[in-house]
Amino acid sequence: MSxxxxxxxxxxxxxxxxxxxxxxxxxxxxRAVGLVGANGAGKSTLIGxxxxxxxxxxxxxxxxxxxxxxxxxxxxxxxxxxxxxxGIFPGGSGVDAVVFAGMLxxxxxREALRRGHRALDALDVGExxxxxxxxxxxxMRQRCKMAMSLVHDPEILILDEPTVGLDPPGRTQLLNxxxxxxxxxxxxxxxxxxxxxxxxxxxxxxxxxxxxxxxCGPVSTMLKGREARFIASGDGLDQALADRLSAAGVPAALDxxxxxxxxxxxxxxxxxxxxxxxxxxxxxxxxxxEAPTLEEALLATLDAPPVNGGAR
Amino acid sequence: MTxxxxxxxxxxxxxxxxRTTAFRxxxxxxxxxxxxxxxxxxxxxxxxxxEGELSFEMGKALLMPGVPIFALLVSELPLREGIRHRTILYxxxxxxxxxxxxxxxxxxxxxxxxxxxxxxxxxVGWIGGQSLTSLGAPFLxxxxxxxxxxxxxxxxxxxxxxxxxxxxxxxxxxxxxxxKIPFELCRLSVSYHxxxxxxxxxxxxxxxANVPAEHRLVSVLVLVVITVIALLATMLIxxxxxxxxxx
Numbered sequence: 207m208s209x210x211x212x213x214x215x216x217x218x219x220x221x222x223x224x225x226x227x228x229x230x231x232x233x234x235x236x237r238a239v240g241l242v243g244a245n246g247a248g249k250s251t252l253i254g255x256x257x258x259x260x261x262x263x264x265x266x267x268x269x270x271x272x273x274x275x276x277x278x279x280x281x282x283x284x285x286x287x288x289x290x291x292x293g294i295f296p297g298g299s300g301v302d303a304v305v306f307a308g309m310l311x312x313x314x315x316r317e318a319l320r321r322g323h324r325a326l327d328a329l330d331v332g333e334x335x336x337x338x339x340x341x342x343x344x345x346m347r348q349r350c351k352m353a354m355s356l357v358h359d360p361e362i363l364i365l366d367e368p369t370v371g372l373d374p375p376g377r378t379q380l381l382n383x384x385x386x387x388x389x390x391x392x393x394x395x396x397x398x399x400x401x402x403x404x405x406x407x408x409x410x411x412x413x414x415x416x417x418x419x420x421x422c423g424p425v426s427t428m429l430k431g432r433e434a435r436f437i438a439s440g441d442g443l444d445q446a447l448a449d450r451l452s453a454a455g456v457p458a459a460l461d462x463x464x465x466x467x468x469x470x471x472x473x474x475x476x477x478x479x480x481x482x483x484x485x486x487x488x489x490x491x492x493x494x495x496e497a498p499t500l501e502e503a504l505l506a507t508l509d510a511p512p513v514n515g516g517a518r
Numbered sequence: 519m520t521x522x523x524x525x526x527x528x529x530x531x532x533x534x535x536x537r538t539t540a541f542r543x544x545x546x547x548x549x550x551x552x553x554x555x556x557x558x559x560x561x562x563x564x565x566x567x568x569e570g571e572l573s574f575e576m577g578k579a580l581l582m583p584g585v586p587i588f589a590l591l592v593s594e595l596p597l598r599e600g601i602r603h604r605t606i607l608y609x610x611x612x613x614x615x616x617x618x619x620x621x622x623x624x625x626x627x628x629x630x631x632x633x634x635x636x637x638x639x640x641x642v643g644w645i646g647g648q649s650l651t652s653l654g655a656p657f658l659x660x661x662x663x664x665x666x667x668x669x670x671x672x673x674x675x676x677x678x679x680x681x682x683x684x685x686x687x688x689x690x691x692x693x694x695x696x697x698k699i700p701f702e703l704c705r706l707s708v709s710y711h712x713x714x715x716x717x718x719x720x721x722x723x724x725x726x727a728n729v730p731a732e733h734r735l736v737s738v739l740v741l742v743v744i745t746v747i748a749l750l751a752t753m754l755i756x757x758x759x760x761x762x763x764x765x
Contacts, residue, residue, distance in 0.1 A: 221762050254765030259610060261760060279523075279613045292607040292764075297537030310530050310612035312522065354608070 209271065210235050211362065211393045212256060217265035219248075219255055226251045228417040230265070234395065236410025236424065238388045241397040242504065243414035249397045250290075252414065253366055256395075257287060270361065283311060286360035288351045290367040300335040300342070300350045301326065307354035318357060325353040329383060344371035348380065362393040369403055381406055405500040413504060421507045428503045435496045436468040436476075442488035450486060454478050519621070523614045527622035530609040531596070540595050544631070547588065548638055551580065555645040577643045581660055581716055582709060583694070585635050586667045590685045592631045593671030596623035597756060598681060607764050620676075620756035624749050628668040636661030656716050662741045663712035669748035670708065676755055698722050700729045708744060711737035 210233035217230040227248045241249050254260035256267055258278040267274040269281045295303035301322055308318025326335045329349045334342075339350060348368060355363060368384065369377045385407055388394050398404050404411065411428055413421040421428060443466050451458035451466070456475045459467050468479060483490055535541050555576060597620060600606025609619055639660040643653045674688060675681030689709075697709035700721040704710045713719045714737040721729060 221760070250765045254762075257611060259607075259761055259765055279615060282611055283613045285611070287611050289604075289607055289611075289764075293603045293605040295534055295537075295605070295608075298534065306530075306533055307608055309533065310526060310608055310614075312526055312613055 208235055210268075211270055212239075212395065213266075213268040214252070214256070215266045215268075217252075217255060217262050217267065219251055219260060219262040219265075221251065221260075226417050227255070227262070230414075230417075230419055232412050232419055232422045234393075234410060234412065234422075236408065237391075238384075238394040238396065238408045239410040239412055240404030240408035240425075241395055241412050241414070242399075242401065242404055243420075245399075246416075247414040248417045249414055250366065253289075253364060253395075253397060257282075257285070257364065283358070284361045286355035286358065286363045288348075288355040288363070288365045288368055290370060292351065294339045294347065294350060294354075298339060299337060300331060300339055300346070300353075303339055303350055304335075304353045304357050308357040311358035313358060321357050321359065322353065325356045326350075328356070329353050330379065345373060345376035348372060348376070352380065352383070356387075360392070362395070363387065365394065365396045367398055368396060369398070369400060377403075401499075401501045401504065411500075411504075413507060415508055421504075425500065428500070428507065429498055434471070434498065436471050436479075437494045437496060438466040438468065438479075438483075438490050438492070439464070440489045440491040442486065447483065447486050447488055451479060451482050454482050456482070519615060519618045523618040524622055526612055526614040527609070527618040528626065530612065530614065530619070531623045531626060534605070535595070538595065538599065540592060540599060544588070544592055544634075547591075548634070551638060552641060552645070555642040559645050559647070577639055577646065577648075577656060578716075578718055580639055580642055581656060581663070582713065582718070583689070585639075585660055585663050585712070586671075586689050586693075586709070588635060589631065589664055589667035590671045590682065590689070592627060593668050593685070594675045594681065596620075596627045596672055597752070598672075598675040601761065601763055604764055610761070610764070616757050617753050620753040621749060624669060624672045624752045627672065628665045628745060628749070631668050632661045632663075632665030635664035658738070659712050659716035662715065662738060663708070666708050666712075666741045666745045666748070669745045669752070673748045673752045673755070676752055676759070700724065702728070702730050705730060705740070708741070711740050715741075 212232070212234040214230050214232045217227050218225070219227040230248075230252065241252065243249050251260060255262050256269060256274070258267075258274045258281065261275070270284055272281050274281065295306045298306070301319075304322035304325060305315065305318045308322055309315060313321065323335075329352055331346070331349055331353065334346060339347065342350060348371065352368065355365070363384075365384065369380055372380060381403060384394065384396070388407065394407070396404065396407055405425070408425060410424050411421060412419065443460065443464055445460050448458045448460045448466060451468070456471065456479045457469045458479075459469075461467060468475075471479070558576070597606065600609070606619075610616070636657045639656045640650070640653045643656060644650060671681070671685045674685045678684045693707045694709050697704050697707035697713060698721050704721075710719070714732045715734060719732070
């Protein structure tokens with residue numbers, strides 16, 4: 207297996223005396239990793255620890271093989287951060303903010319200006335880049351922050367709620383851009399509440415639950431064992447038929463719309479389904495296959511009992 | 519702390535500084551002070567021949583308590599304002615250490631505004647008709663006092679969330695009060711040393727008094743030492759501070 211680009215070992219971190227992270231162990235290998243969990247699960251705190259802004263009481267964080275806090279300055283030159291909480295350069299225009307971010311990372315003004323315009327171009331920010339940031343809409347602010355995180359051409363990106371507050375077209379545009387950055391070879395850690403975003407972007411998940419790791423690994427592993435469901439609709443579908451199907455080894459449930467949901471169905475079970483429905487006189491007009499969603503997989507993982515070291 | 523780090527810390531502070539509200543309010547304050555001094559001199563209602571004295575009194579008030587109050591207002595600029603508005607997150611994520619950020623931002627603020635206070639006091643005195651040679655002492659007092667007060671208030675602002683109120687309380691209840699106690703104790707006060715440099719000491723009138731001898735050079739050294747201690751304390755506090763407000 208490849209070396210993880212972020213490795214967290216036995217991380218304990220308390221804020222204001224309250225433990226927030228309790229023995230986090232995670233090795234991130236994926237090109238894009240989704241950091242997900244409920245409010246208060248510890249996502250922002252973990253990002254703070256990864257960036258070296260918050261000091262853990264115990265444990266170790268390694269980024270690109272470099273240890274925090276000893277190599278904090280080197281890590282920062284290699285990371286681009288889009289922080290949900292961060293304020294933008296006060297009083298200036300969008301291009302000022304991006305140039306400022308570039309100069310903070312050590313670029314000369316001329317180089318920061320050149321790269322800043324390139325980053326803003328990539329984000330489809332036109333003449334608006336010359337307007338004061340105070341007048342920006344949420345979408346423009348997010349795009350400006352994204353450009354600020356990209357201006358020094360970082361190896362890794364850490365994005366905290368990048369699509370929050372965006373309208374659907376803006377969200378789609380930003381997601382496509384992030385996906386493009388991922389496909390260019392950048393490693394991305396994206397913290398989000400929106401599971402659809404995580405599903406669209408990420409090939410690996412780090413699921414936090416009340417300061418512990420509920421799951422860490424590839425999305426495919428999370429979805430493994432969660433087979434597709436079939437939804438049958440038509441005439442003559444009732445509870446009696448659902449019971450007969452279940453008795454025949456085809457687990458079926460009738461929903462409030464009069465449809466039958468068939469779980470864990472393989473080819474043989476599907477043949478039994480057709481046989482039983484034909485015998486009962488029901489007429490199946492439509493049979494849809496539904497792939498398992500990440501949301502269902504995450505909820506199922508959260509319901510699972512914990513195993514060792516806080517991970518499930 | 520490498521020169522590159524210090525350079526980045528300096529740029530990260532100075533570039534956005536002119537666009538901050540506190541900086542603009544400070545400029546406005548300076549302009550208003552100059553305008554008042556100018557009006558007193560030209561079309562003021564002061565009796566003929568007393569304009570110069572009035573300007574002199576104004577210069578004294580500008581020095582104490584003007585300098586400490588101005589210093590308190592600008593002392594949130596280096597770190598506290600950035601924490602409150604979360605704009606300090608970007609400098610923190612750049613390749614400059616916390617030590618260099620805290621030291622550069624605090625020292626630059628103290629020097630910049632200390633010098634500005636000195637120039638302001640001289641400007642007002644000059645508009646009031648005083649000769650520039652007689653304004654050396656007020657200039658030194660305002661500049662060094664401004665530097666020391668800004669450094670001390672910067673430390674208080676970083677240490678306490680309500681640094682503005684705490685700074686006011688410290689100044690009026692502690693510093694300014696003990697500066698007027700006619701015993702050696704007054705040497706612990708920043709205000710006392712500023713007053714010594716400006717030649718405007720005031721003491722409470724009490725029967726048993728033992729006013730200490732004044733040494734301008736000692737006061738200069740004390741103000742410099744207070745500034746250095748305050749800057750180093752700010753650096754240490756910022757190094758250890760868990761910036762939970764930013765995450």
